[in-house]
Amino acid sequence: MTPVEIGIFGIIVLIVLIVIRIPIGISLLFAAALGSILLTPGGAVPALTTLGENVMRISLTYALSAALLFILMGAFISKARLRLALYHMLSYLFGKYRAGMAVAHIISSVVDLVAPFCVALVIFGYLSGAYIGQSLLSGLIPGILITIAFILAALILALLKPSLVADTREAQPAPPRGTLKSVFAVLILFFVVFGGLFFAWFRPTEAAAIGAFLAMVYAAASRQLSFSGLIETLKHAAVQIAKTFTLIIGGGLFGLFMTRSLVIAELSRFTSAADLSTTLLLIIALIIIFAIGLTMDKIAALSIITPIFSPILMSPIISGVWLGVLFILTLSIAHLVRPVKKDCLIYSFENEDKGIAPQALMARWPYAIVLTAACIVIIAMPFVVTLLPQMMFGW
Numbered sequence: 188m189t190p191v192e193i194g195i196f197g198i199i200v201l202i203v204l205i206v207i208r209i210p211i212g213i214s215l216l217f218a219a220a221l222g223s224i225l226l227t228p229g230g231a232v233p234a235l236t237t238l239g240e241n242v243m244r245i246s247l248t249y250a251l252s253a254a255l256l257f258i259l260m261g262a263f264i265s266k267a268r269l270r271l272a273l274y275h276m277l278s279y280l281f282g283k284y285r286a287g288m289a290v291a292h293i294i295s296s297v298v299d300l301v302a303p304f305c306v307a308l309v310i311f312g313y314l315s316g317a318y319i320g321q322s323l324l325s326g327l328i329p330g331i332l333i334t335i336a337f338i339l340a341a342l343i344l345a346l347l348k349p350s351l352v353a354d355t356r357e358a359q360p361a362p363p364r365g366t367l368k369s370v371f372a373v374l375i376l377f378f379v380v381f382g383g384l385f386f387a388w389f390r391p392t393e394a395a396a397i398g399a400f401l402a403m404v405y406a407a408a409s410r411q412l413s414f415s416g417l418i419e420t421l422k423h424a425a426v427q428i429a430k431t432f433t434l435i436i437g438g439g440l441f442g443l444f445m446t447r448s449l450v451i452a453e454l455s456r457f458t459s460a461a462d463l464s465t466t467l468l469l470i471i472a473l474i475i476i477f478a479i480g481l482t483m484d485k486i487a488a489l490s491i492i493t494p495i496f497s498p499i500l501m502s503p504i505i506s507g508v509w510l511g512v513l514f515i516l517t518l519s520i521a522h523l524v525r526p527v528k529k530d531c532l533i534y535s536f537e538n539e540d541k542g543i544a545p546q547a548l549m550a551r552w553p554y555a556i557v558l559t560a561a562c563i564v565i566i567a568m569p570f571v572v573t574l575l576p577q578m579m580f581g582w
Contacts, residue, residue: 190226194448197222201441201491211487212430215437222444238440245439246432249392250319254309254435255428256395261302262424263402264376267411270298272369275362286345293337297330298373303485304330306431307515309391310489314438315497317507319391320384321576325508327381328571329516329561336557344553365409372405387580434490442494451498458499465505469566472496473517480521488518509565509572516562523555 188196197218204214220238227234245251264270274295281287304326312322380398383389389397406412412420445451458468476496479488492514501507565571 188225190448191450191453193222193225194445194450196225197441197444197448198450205483210433211483211490212433212437215434215441215490219437219440219444222448223440226444226447241440241443242436245436248313250390251309251313251432251435253319253323253391253395254306254313254431256392256399257302257305257309258427258431259421259424260380260395260399260402261299261306262420262427263399263406263412264302265299266416266420267369267372267402267406267409269369269373269376269402269405270295272362272366273298273373275366276370279362286341289341289345290338293334293341297334301377304515305395307485307489308511310431310435310438310486311493311497311511311514312507313435314442314490314493315501315507315511317501317511318576321508321579322511323391323394324381324384324575324579325512325572326515327575329512329565332564332571333557333561336561337554340553340557369405369409376401376405385575385579431486434486438490438494441491445494446498451495454495455499465502466566469500469505469513472500473513473562476514476517477521480518481525485515485518485522489514506569506573508576509569512572513562513565516558516565520555520558520562523551523558 200221201214201218204217205211209217220235223238224231224234227237274291277291277294278288281290284290305323308322308326309319311317312319376398379401380394383397384391384394403412403417407417463471476488476492479492496514497507497510500510
């Protein structure tokens with residue numbers, strides 16, 4: 188077989204393994220290992236030796252520890268119940284207005300979403316070769332604008348389809364004592380992490396480490412984190428870190444295999460010969476990514492699509508950080524519209540997925556439309572994503 192045929196065979200093997208419900212990280216590792224053996228003249232021994240060296244190289248990549256520390260930060264944020272505190276404060280302020288509780292829920296949910304999106308941006312940055320610090324900052328302005336758009340969507344939905352938005356226009360009880368401190372803790376935590384990145388006070392790994400440490404200290408100080416709770420949180424984070432790291436290593440090795448097999452080069456040559464416009468090529472790629480996102484979780488999907496699509500799409504015209512935000516938003520749209528409660532193929536298939544009630548699924552569509560509109564705006568106005576990364580101090 189030619190290298191390209193071996194590359195195509197590797198993709199087919201990967202798809203088959205995923206369909207028969209092999210964990211995606213393991214599927215990536217197996218496809219990469221099999222492809223490397225077929226591509227290496229000496230056979231299995233030199234191929235697996237090189238594969239082992241690449242595993243060590245990826246594992247020792249300093250920047251990747253940022254993803255693992257952001258997972259830990261997210262675990263401590265959840266344990267500190269910062270989202271709940273912010274929700275109590277916002278529901279007290281806005282609960283007496285139409286869709287006020289929905290607004291409180293949207294804004295407070297951002298607290299729990301920051302760490303997972305940071306993990307996704309770090310993984311994309313590593314697998315695509317984009318600078319991770321810039322990747323992390325690239326999501327700030329789109330995130331703020333999307334949150335505002337979600338709030339407007341909730342308000343419009345409350346007027347046009349009141350049955351989809353709970354009408355709780357009544358005074359809410361005063362938030363529990365200490366809620367204001369938790370709100371300030373959220374603001375300080377995010378300013379230190381992202382402000383530190385922007386002003387070049389520290390690199391992504393240090394930012395994630397400081398964020399995890401501050402979240403842990405606040406959780407302990409607010410008596411939300413006992414010693415047994417600390418052990419439980421660390422165990423939970425360790426499991427998520429192991430799963431994520433398997434995906435990162437698998438994605439990295441699969442990307443190297445795609446490069447060696449010349450599949451990426453052939454795809455690039457084909458797109459150039461087809462004379463497709465950059466925008467049309469990007470839209471085709473996003474449609475494919477959306478289809479993949481319907482079947483698996485964002486991190487798993489990123490580990491597969493980034494090594495394949497980013498080398499083809501990245502150019503002097505298309506920035507890596509811009510591409511990362513578009514990829515993640517497209518996968519988020521797929522996550523919103525698929526009729527299952529849990530991620531279909533996240534890491535493994537140990538849980539059966541159950542359908543979402545049609546009414547609840549319908550309530551998701553306005554927000555999926557908002558995210559689609561956000562993608563269109565970002566494609567039309569890339570500076571929405573690239574502004575902060577370009578303004579970074581020390582870059």
